[in-house]
Amino acid sequence: xxxxxxHLYVHLxxxxxxxxxxxxxxxxxxxxxxxxxVDALLSELALERGVLASELxxxxxxxxxxxxxxxxxxxxxxxxLPPSSEVTVEANPExxxxxxxxxxxxxxxxxxxxxxxxxxxxxxxxxxxxVQPDTVRRAFFHLRDAGFDNISFDLxxxxxxxxxxxxxxxxxxxxxxxxxxxxxxxxxAKPGTRFTHAHGEELERQADSMESYFELVVERLxxxxxxxxxxxxxxxxxxxxxxxRHNLAYWLGRDYLGIGVGAVSTIGGRRWRNTPRxxxxxxxxxxxxxxxxxxxxxxxxxxxxxxxxxxxxxxxPLVLGDLARVVDGRAVSRLELLGLVQSDTVRQTLTLTRxxxxxxGGVTADLLS
Ligand SMILES: C[S@@+](CC[C@H](N)C(=O)[O-])C[C@H]1O[C@@H](n2cnc3c(N)ncnc32)[C@H](O)[C@@H]1O
Ligand code: SF4
Numbered sequence: 001x002x003x004x005x006x007h008l009y010v011h012l013x014x015x016x017x018x019x020x021x022x023x024x025x026x027x028x029x030x031x032x033x034x035x036x037x038v039d040a041l042l043s044e045l046a047l048e049r050g051v052l053a054s055e056l057x058x059x060x061x062x063x064x065x066x067x068x069x070x071x072x073x074x075x076x077x078x079x080x081l082p083p084s085s086e087v088t089v090e091a092n093p094e095x096x097x098x099x100x101x102x103x104x105x106x107x108x109x110x111x112x113x114x115x116x117x118x119x120x121x122x123x124x125x126x127x128x129x130x131v132q133p134d135t136v137r138r139a140f141f142h143l144r145d146a147g148f149d150n151i152s153f154d155l156x157x158x159x160x161x162x163x164x165x166x167x168x169x170x171x172x173x174x175x176x177x178x179x180x181x182x183x184x185x186x187x188x189a190k191p192g193t194r195f196t197h198a199h200g201e202e203l204e205r206q207a208d209s210m211e212s213y214f215e216l217v218v219e220r221l222x223x224x225x226x227x228x229x230x231x232x233x234x235x236x237x238x239x240x241x242x243x244x245r246h247n248l249a250y251w252l253g254r255d256y257l258g259i260g261v262g263a264v265s266t267i268g269g270r271r272w273r274n275t276p277r278x279x280x281x282x283x284x285x286x287x288x289x290x291x292x293x294x295x296x297x298x299x300x301x302x303x304x305x306x307x308x309x310x311x312x313x314x315x316x317p318l319v320l321g322d323l324a325r326v327v328d329g330r331a332v333s334r335l336e337l338l339g340l341v342q343s344d345t346v347r348q349t350l351t352l353t354r355x356x357x358x359x360x361g362g363v364t365a366d367l368l369s
Pocket of ligand 1: 021022023024062063064065066090091092114115116117154155156185186187188189
């Protein structure tokens with residue numbers, strides 16, 4: 001394998017409006033800056049080209065709303081990125097027209113992550129989404145018509161006002177369309193935000209139901225032919241491996257370069273985060289210098305712990321090797337007796353059982369010495 005990172009993340013921060021629950025680095029509107037932002041991305045890429053391998057495995061355009069970016073600027077960006085076998089673009093349903101879907105396909109995009117969140121109108125409204133369920137369906141069919149055969153849905157559960165039957169109906173609506181992949185996230189509401197203030201009590205009530213929602217999601221999707229391959233991620237069981245290769249790279253602790261405002265990179269034991277300030281980001285790259293960054297040196301111990309925490313989110317056994325140094329052997333025996341982990345001493349692997357996966361982070365925290 002050639003040296004260098006084989007995974008590239010590109011952050012496109014622009015959105016039509018800001019959803020109350022969102023904590024990502026975003027900027028509303030700013031049409032006049034889209035083209036110069038793409039220039040900045042390409043300058044940053046040129047400055048960092050040396051840390052990338054000559055051939056990439058995955059490219060992921062995330063946001064923000066990448067598909068809200070002015071189409072000519074987005075097309076120019078896609079045409080200028082290095083080729084890669086998996087190219088994913090995050091899309092908001094209301095932005096997906098026939099022309100946009102065709103343009104993405106023509107520019108080599110072969111995977112779409114569609115921000116569905118819910119199919120229930122009252123829940124979409126609570127989330128400040130500007131779509132109706134039919135917009136989601138229309139977007140999905142435009143993508144299919146343009147030739148996309150690898151589409152992922154993002155769904156959220158634990159939304160204020162959601163009842164178990166709403167979640168059940170959301171899963172049924174998603175399953176009816178049959179995307180290749182689904183990511184199902186529990187709603188995270190940051191304390192002190194407008195959203196938390198508006199829905200405080202209801203969020204507390206939802207928090208009590210999260211475990212049963214999670215179980216419902218896993219049961220419905222695994223019962224409908226999806227593989228629960230990562231805590232929050234499911235892919236259709238098929239001859240093709242439909243797991244997200246880009247996200248797998250994060251979970252397996254591979255190096256990746258992130259470009260754009262607020263983007264994170266982890267390469268060779270160093271992690272850096274670009275400034276989240278758009279003006280500062282643009283200014284540095286106009287001058288031809290790298291943007292302001294927070295840089296962190298990751299010790300071997302920290303990297304190993306991350307590998308265990310992320311690796312145990314997957315359904316495949318985690319090969320311990322050197323990682324055994326950060327795992328508490330007594331905790332393994334104890335959790336094994338409780339039926340939460342399974343260890344294979346011959347192969348030197350560790351896997352969470354189904355029950356262990358439901359408990360997730362708590363079990364992993366216990367395992368780390
Ligand atoms: C980076 S966001 C942006 C995607 C796109 N702009 C959209 O809104 O659909 C990617 C996904 O993260 C999830 N997400 C964002 N904020 C979240 C939150 N507070 N709690 C749980 N999931 C969240 C949503 O499912 C969303 O589709
Ligand atoms: S559209 Fe997506 S990225 Fe933009 S504010 Fe809403 S959730 Fe956040």
